[in-house]
Amino acid sequence: MNLQFGLYQQQSLKLTMTQELKQAIELLQYSSQELVSFLEEKAIENPLIQLEHTNVKYIDLHSDGSKKRKSYKNERDYKQWIDQISQSSINLQDYLFMQLSLKTLTNSEKAVLSYLIYNLDSNGYLTVPIEEVAKKNDVELVVVNRCLDILHGLEPVGVGARNLQECLLLQVNQKKDCPTLVNTILTQYFLEFADRKWKPLSKQLGVEINEIQWAADYIKTLNPRPGAAYHSEKAQYIVPDLIVTLENDTIELDLFQKHLPNVQFQKDYYKMMSSYKDQQVKHFLKEKTQDYQWIMRSLQQRKETLLKVGMAIIQKQYDFFLKGPEYLKPLTMKEISEEINVHESTVSRSVREKFIQTPFGTYELRYFFSTSIMKSNSIDEVDQASAQQVKMRISHLIEHENKLKPLSDQGIADDLKNEGIIISRRTVAKYRDQLNIPSSSKRKRFA
Secondary structure, X not given: OOOOOOOOOOOOOOOOOOHHHHHHHHHHHOOHHHHHHHHHHHHHHOOOEEEEOOOOOOOOOOOOOOXXXXXXXXXXXXXXXXXXXXXXXXXXHHHHHHHHOOOOOOHHHHHHHHHHHOOEOOOOOEOOOHHHHHHHHXXXXXXXXXXXXXXXXXXXXXXXXOOHHHHHHHHHHOOOOOOHHHHHHHHXXXXXXXXXXXXXXXXXXXXXXXXXXXXXXXXXXXXXXXXHHHOOOOOOOOOOOEEEEEEOOEEEEEEOOOOOOEEEEOHHHHHHHHOOOOHHHHHHHHHHHHHHHHHHHHHHHHHHHHHHHHHHHHHHOHHHHHHOHHHOOOEOHHHXXXXXXXXXXXXXXXHOOOEEEEOOEEEEHHHHOEOEEEEEOOOOOEEEEEHHHHHHHHHHHHHOOOOOOOOOHHHHHHHHHHOOEOOOHHHHHHHHHHOOOOOHHHHOOOO
């Protein structure tokens, strides 16, 4: 074994990632918003790049403003235009302060109530202990409790509660038609009721179990989140990257890019700077020109790859786009990569945070990749079903079950087996949890 130091020549092959390749990979995995941000940053860095936003219309100040506006074609167009007008809304704090302005309060009460209101969460619950409120405002605990009672008397009913039990009791106490059993359950047996230990609870209370069920139905009419109605967020709209249209059983795929800016080359700036004989200026122009060309090639490659992946998904999930989500088939990224002759990681980057608009709604591209489950159609024939199909069947079985005798996970597995879908009880429980469906004991009704 030679352990001597020295200079040696060795020939080897290795794959190096160029800057252009790295940039192409980054652009492929960018979502639409990330791509717009990237292009805007590049336009700031590179004076040869100019972005033109197609969704922004410029007003010609020299045009004749006396032209008549286009009339609405029909009432439907008018309503759509009205929908674009923003509505004024009031938040929970403002609504509570507006009610307090009608009451006669001392300065200390105003200070404590303000502190309480500003420490409500989005659901209207108080997030700080009353001892801390008293300490922060340098008042007695009696004053805090009095202010809390004032807060509990405001609308929406239940605001200022410190837990769910108190929130429900505040609402029940203001209802004149509230059954006595409901008040008793919420006051003394809330944990047993919440854990659905209804049989021992009915014995303790000396009532039939169906009366517990009626009390539960009444409690469900109460609002567990009284402040949520005043906490609204603007809807986040999804802009699809691909659009599928269906005409006469013919599927067409289009790349939607109207929301992306057009990348233009600044010819005037290039001509002006080319007139300079400074070598640093020439080097700068060459570098920025290459940068522009790399971006254009990367964008073009991104378009082509997205269309290839989209077309491959349509071919594999043809029944889905014709008939609906219940016909979704099992599919892996490896199958798509082999179909379009690219690496599996390229497919993974292509579907990252990309959306496709279909006749049945807008879906994330990752939605179409689902694991397979054995499905036996006969003794000799074995087929495969996707996990999404199985979840839909589980949801359908539970939706149409007898609520007095709900299906257990094993019962669902047996029913699916009769349909030819081979699945274990543990897998049923996993899919049920993913669907946010409670267990059979919590779905059971007694009346």
